[in-house]
Amino acid sequence: MTQQNTPDNDATNLADPNTDQSRQGSASQQLPREHHQHHHEHHHDHSHLDDTALRVRSLETLLTQKGYIEPEALNVLIDTYENKVGPRNGAKVIAKAWTNDRYRQWLLSDATAAIASLDFSGRQGEHMVVVENTAQVHNMVVCTLCSCYPWPVLGLPPTWYKSAPYRSRVVIDPASVLAEFGVTLEPHKKITVWDSTAEVRYLVLPERPANSEHLTEEQLAALVTRDAMIGTGLPLDSSLVSL
Amino acid sequence: MKGVHDMGGMECFGELELSDTDVHFHHDWEKRVLALCLAMGASGPWNLDKSRSARESLPPSYYLSAGYFRIWFAALENLLLEFSLVSTDELATGTVIDESAKLSVLKASAVPAALLAGSPVxxxxxxxxxxxxxxxxxxxxxxxxxxxxxxxxxxxxxxxxxxxxxxxxxxxxxxxxxxxxxxxxxxxxxxxxxxxxxxxxxxxxxxxxxxxxxxxxxxxx
The missing domain is CATH 2.30.30.50 (SH3 type barrels.)
Known part of the structure; x- marks a missing residue:
């Protein structure tokens, strides 16, 4: 398969990708020697990309030969986060809170235990706090310093969550970020932002959609989007449930 | 310290890129980088805070332009060097030259339990x-x-x-x-x-x- 993405289209970039000039700027004593050697050796458009793929493979081989890693363990790690852990976990938590007020109370007072009771726990979800949207308050979660995110309930963070525009702007101008997600809140609502600076991970409990009284917990879970649990979105409309 | 990673409140980065919001990896190598960092994080002598510090210590221009998983990769290489788990010659050649350190390797069979346990702090x-x-x-x-x-x-x-x-x-x-x-x-x-x-x-x-x-x-x- 040909690589469609040039380095400059690589959406993992934190900021607007820059020109080759800025990549040359990577030359510094803080990077391993490899980095600039490669930068100076290749000049065609895909050099950055091809270089990285080769170097990652080379390092994996080296670490395997050194006896530091077992490649099959890497496959299991990737499979876990590509296929097993994702926002459907969090959606089950939210739907249960919507239908069971005792569970909701538990979730708001001890989220780590309440979420673990549904078998979602572990790495990057060791210490959970759930924050509840109300008629007055809309919550949004960010990690301004890196990319902290509640993996057991939401899986890996989406690219935009790790990007400089999101990390920088949510704390100062959250409504403008919401607008880019196509979300407009009622004018009287205030936005509370949670910056994940420690090992505590935050999950938003959205407001239950209107006219959803007749829906089952499973049907409600289908309305809970990943973005609704980060606070950059709202749950789907209850009429969208396929009965 | 105040580094370029400390972005809260900056307004110079423009709009969000929201074209493919459900894609976590744009290249297969990014998956290997994630897994390499997790595996070495489990067996290496450093900790999560040290890993974050290593990413923040990259040159600012690189941090801002390289992309998320290249930052992880560059920081991993630096950690491996700093803790003398590999040498610069080994990194350059991709072959074993020096004696290996003794590490407790994360086995595939141990991954689920390791993820479930996490690292409570x-x-x-x-x-x-x-x-x-x-x-x-x-x-x-x-x-x-x-x-x-x-x-x-x-x-x-x-x-x-x-x-x-x-x-x-x-x-x-x-x-x-x-x-x-x-x-x-x-x-x-x-x-x-x-x-x-x-x-x-x-x-x-x-x-x-x-x-x-x-x-x-x-x-x-």
Whole structure:
């Protein structure tokens, strides 16, 4: 398969990708020697990309030969986060809170235990706090310093969550970020932002959609989007449930 | 320190890129980088705070332009070198030259249990928290010149204790490989106008998790 993405289209970039000039700027004593050697050796458009793929493979081989890693363990790690852990976990938590007020109370007072009771726990979800949207308050979660995110309930963070525009702007101008997600809140609502600076991970409990009284917990879970649990979105409309 | 990773409140990065919001990996090598970092994080002698510090220590221009997984990869290479697990010649050639260190390797069969266990950082404290819920506190302007989790945009600002999380491993010490040195961790609520002057449309409060050494007693002002 040909690589469609040039380095400059690589959406993992934190900021607007820059020109080759800025990549040359990577030359510094803080990077391993490899980095600039490669930068100076290749000049065609895909050099950055091809270089990285080769170097990652080379390092994996080296670490395997050194006896530091077992490649099959890497496959299991990737499979876990590509296929097993994702926002459907969090959606089950939210739907249960919507239908069971005792569970909701538990979730708001001890989220780590309440979420673990549904078998979602572990790495990057060791210490959970759930924050509840109300008629007055809309919550949004960010990690301004890196990319902290509640993996057991939401899986890996989406690219935009790790990007400089999101990390920088949510704390100062959250409504403008919401607008880019196509979300407009009622004018009287205030936005509370949670910056994940420690090992505590935050999950938003959205407001239950209107006219959803007749829906089952499973049907409600289908309305809970990943973005609704980060606070950059709202749950789907209850009429969208396929009965 | 205040580095380029400390982005809260900057307004120079433009709009979000929201074209393919469900894609986690754009290249297969990115998956291998994620897994390499997780596997070496489990078997390597460093810790999560040290890993974060390594990423933040990359040259600012590289941090801003390289892309997320290249940052992880470059930081992993640097950690492997710093802890003498590989040599520069081994990195350059991709072949084993020096004797390996003795590490406890993460086996495939051990992955599920390792992920389930995670790395809880809450610790029993010998003392009581200095601040109580509802108390006003000021964030110190004096922070570590090295790795810290006190974002620049709250330094010098006054907030209110919203939660006392408990005793948590202190990243400023842990990232320097100086032990866990657990400290009381609080969730502090700041009004948007305290942080930014005139607050923007619908901005209410910002909550930040801060360790006790980052805070000053208002009584002492």
């Amino acid at each position: 809450e610790r029993t404290m010998p003392d009581k928290p200095l601040y109580q819920v509802g108390e006003r506190v000021k964030v110190s302007r004096t922070v570590s010149k090295l790795h810290t989790r006190c974002p620049d945009y709250v330094r010098g600002c006054v907030g209110v204790v919203h939660l006392v999380h408990g005793g948590h491993v202190y990243p400023d010490s842990h990232a320097q490989m100086q032990g866990e040195n657990p400290q009381w961790l609080y969730n502090i609520q700041f009004n948007a106008d305290e942080l930014w002057g005139e607050s923007r449309s619908q901005a209410g409060t910002v909550h930040v998790d801060l360790w006790q050494p980052y805070l000053e007693n208002m009584e002492a002002q």
